[in-house]
Amino acid sequence: MNVCAPKRLPLLLALVLPLLLAYCATTPYTGRSQFMMVSQAEEMQLGLKAAQQVLKQEKVSKDPEINAQVRRIGERIAAVSVRPDFKWEFHVIDKDVANAFCLPGGKVFVYTGILKYAKDDAQLATVMGHEVAHALLRHGAERMSTAMALQGVGAAGVIALGGSGTAGGQVFAQSYGLAADVGVLRPFSRDQEREADQVGLRLMAEAGYEPAKALEFWQNMAKDEDKSKKPPVFLSTHPPTEERIANLRDLVPWASGFYKPHG
Numbered sequence: 636m637n638v639c640a641p642k643r644l645p646l647l648l649a650l651v652l653p654l655l656l657a658y659c660a661t662t663p664y665t666g667r668s669q670f671m672m673v674s675q676a677e678e679m680q681l682g683l684k685a686a687q688q689v690l691k692q693e694k695v696s697k698d699p700e701i702n703a704q705v706r707r708i709g710e711r712i713a714a715v716s717v718r719p720d721f722k723w724e725f726h727v728i729d730k731d732v733a734n735a736f737c738l739p740g741g742k743v744f745v746y747t748g749i750l751k752y753a754k755d756d757a758q759l760a761t762v763m764g765h766e767v768a769h770a771l772l773r774h775g776a777e778r779m780s781t782a783m784a785l786q787g788v789g790a791a792g793v794i795a796l797g798g799s800g801t802a803g804g805q806v807f808a809q810s811y812g813l814a815a816d817v818g819v820l821r822p823f824s825r826d827q828e829r830e831a832d833q834v835g836l837r838l839m840a841e842a843g844y845e846p847a848k849a850l851e852f853w854q855n856m857a858k859d860e861d862k863s864k865k866p867p868v869f870l871s872t873h874p875p876t877e878e879r880i881a882n883l884r885d886l887v888p889w890a891s892g893f894y895k896p897h898g
């Protein structure tokens with residue numbers, strides 16, 4: 636038998652290894668290997684569908700000032716990102732919920748409720764940089780791949796299965812947390828959060844916002860955490876704020892190396 640593997644390698648491993656390698660991707664910026672059963676094209680198509688769903692179900696803000704602010708910051712972050720193929724869009728949802736997210740393909744949504752905490756451009760760039768980082772690092776697709784493997788959904792025809800009510804559609808909805816409450820993301824893992832914090836800090840620095848400003852935003856969130864029994868949505872999907880602030884404080888000197896004043 637002519638098997639392209641060392642003789643002593645068990646046959647099962649020889650069969651499984653190429654499969655595992657085929658489902659392996661590497662994150663930009665951090666160079667981490669990730670299990671990935673979703674292609675970038677599939678992921679972007681699913682992101683587009685989800686964005687249309689969000690726009691259909693939520694009230695889009697018509698406030699020209701807030702829209703201009705979100706677009707201004709978003710375009711600066713998009714310009715320094717590693718995905719020129721993304722079709723970037725920046726939407727403001729008129730809802731008093733402290734939330735924001737970026738769908739695959741670069742569809743960014745900011746809820747007006749987050750502006751209570753993000754009090755200037757640099758603070759809002761903290762939020763948007765973090766959310767864009769999740770998308771660039773393909774965290775949703777990574778989570779979706781794990782769910783697919785666990786639930787035995789094949790990689791072939793993810794798009795074909797992408798309609799709601801089908802197995803693939805359900806995995807997608809669960810992975811992006813779109814099932815019950817549009818726009819409210821299910822928690823990413825703690826490691827993914829740390830990675831998005833790190834890359835988000837770098838993105839904001841490259842886009843011309845001082846990375847130390849990230850601490851101000853998170854301190855605003857932490858103040859609210861003390862007072863309120865019910866944390867804001869954005870906060871409740873993330874690890875303890877004090878721990879995050881400590882981690883970010885350690886990263887600020889590193890991120891400052893990427894800082895380029897805008898203009």
Ligand SMILES: [Zn+2]
Nearest residue numbers: 769823828831
């Ligand atoms: Zn996050």
